[in-house]
């Protein structure tokens with residue numbers, strides 16, 4: 110008997126068991142059977158991965174689903190597939206590039222003008238470990254898309270969410286937030302050497318801090334907001350990592366990885382749970398690890414840091430406080446280096462910061 114038979118069969122058995130057990134270990138399906146007929150859901154980055162499966166599940170439950178994506182061809186293909194599979198004709202594709210404040214403002218304006226209500230906003234889109242790219246407005250791509258883009262979008266849709274209350278906001282964060290650090294001196298990686306992993310972790314920490322501060326500001330409005338880590342899911346999120354950068358990794362490692370982690374369909378269950386579950390009515394400001402409420406990392410529990418991030422983000426995206434005053438009493442200013450130049454660029458395009466519908470922070 111070959112000396113390799115025993116180790117190969119042990120490895121095979123362990124691998125087989127891991128594949129069979131992974132769905133149980135990594136969290137199951139949303140326990141709620143709630144239907145959402147008559148409710149409108151806006152979901153970002155819905156052409157693939159977790160976002161697409163979330164859109165599909167919510168369409169299946171009868172919702173009117175608006176998919177905000179940057180690539181309209183991919184978005185319409187996904188929307189068409191979802192309409193076909195769910196027999197729900199109210200699934201729409203709409204252009205949204207979270208790396209462009211102009212695009213975010215146009216998207217929000219369209220929703221505010223054309224939609225009667227927004228019951229659920231799912232801030233799902235994300236980019237992970239990309240090179241040192243900048244957004245159209247000059248922000249680090251991961252901080253700009255994952256945090257600032259969703260920060261601006263949410264604020265622009267807040268009046269509509271409040272009118273539709275009880276309504277829910279769901280922010281897709283990640284377990285990666287636990288190693289994140291907010292570097293307020295250099296959020297955009299202009300002074301220190303770029304570290305793409307840390308840039309992702311910082312942006313996902315920002316998602317949890319944003320959730321915390323927003324929940325406080327929304328007390329009494331009937332709008333809730335929670336953050337979620339969906340688990341480890343086989344999606345295109347790793348497209349900028351080693352897993353997709355050679356023929357060997359694409360054809361061997363990536364499929365093996367996919368077999369060991371959750372399918373996008375199961376990866377969507379936490380977002381669906383937070384969007385529809387009856388038991389979460391009125392629950393706000395929490396962090397969920399898959400479908401279990403957990404305490405996030407200590408640096409995500411710091412109210413002062415959360416407030417500071419909010420003030421800085423408002424300034425960076427051009428949202429003015431309703432009073433025109435900072436909470437410390439000083440006037441709202443450019444806030445960070447580069448903001449003045451950015452304001453100029455936006456004005457030449459005819460968009461003065463804060464000019465769009467509902468362009469004031471709560």
Ligand SMILES: NC(=O)c1ccc[n+]([C@@H]2O[C@H](COP(=O)([O-])OP(=O)(O)OC[C@H]3O[C@@H](n4cnc5c(N)ncnc54)[C@H](OP(=O)(O)O)[C@@H]3O)[C@@H](O)[C@H]2O)c1
Nearest residue numbers: 154158159206207208233234235281283341342344345346
């Ligand atoms: N997968 C995981 O294991 C995991 C774990 C923890 C957290 N998450 C979080 O879950 C969320 C969904 O990720 P996923 O795994 O489903 O990844 P994915 O398959 O890569 O999907 C990401 C989506 O975001 C979109 N997107 C990226 N940049 C955008 C931009 N500038 N404007 C608009 N849309 C943009 C992508 O559009 P294109 O197709 O056009 O690029 C895509 O639709 C992310 O926030 C991620 O951080 C995922």
